[in-house]
Amino acid sequence: MPKITYVDHAGTARTIDGQVGSTVMETAIRNNVPGIDAECGGACACATCHVYVDDAWMEAVGPSEPMEQDMLDFATDVRSTSRLSCQIRIKPELDGLTVTTPARQG
Incomplete structure (x- = not known):
C-alpha cells in the first residue's frame, strides 16, 4: 500500500497507508486526519x-483539471502546489507522497 504523509499547518506529520484507487481525501477522512473537512464528500x-x-x-500527482x-x-x-485532495487518486507511484493542510479551509 502506498504511504501518504499528511502534515498539518503546525508541522505535525502522520503517515498513513493509502489504498490504491482511493483518493487522498478519502484516506484522510477514514483516518481522522485533521485539517481536511471534505464537506462535499x-x-x-x-x-x-x-x-x-x-x-x-x-509531477507524479499530475496537473489539476479545469473543474478543480x-x-x-x-x-x-x-x-x-495547491490541489483538492479529493481529486488525487492514489496509485502505486504515489508511495511516499507528502501533502500539507492549510491553516484553515475556505
Missing part, C-alpha cells in the same frame, strides 16, 4: 479538502 463541489502537494511530488481549478478559487491561501 469528494464531489469536487467545494474546497474544504485543499492541500499543498510537496514540490517533489507535483475553478473550485480552488474558493480555497484560502492558494499556491502553485
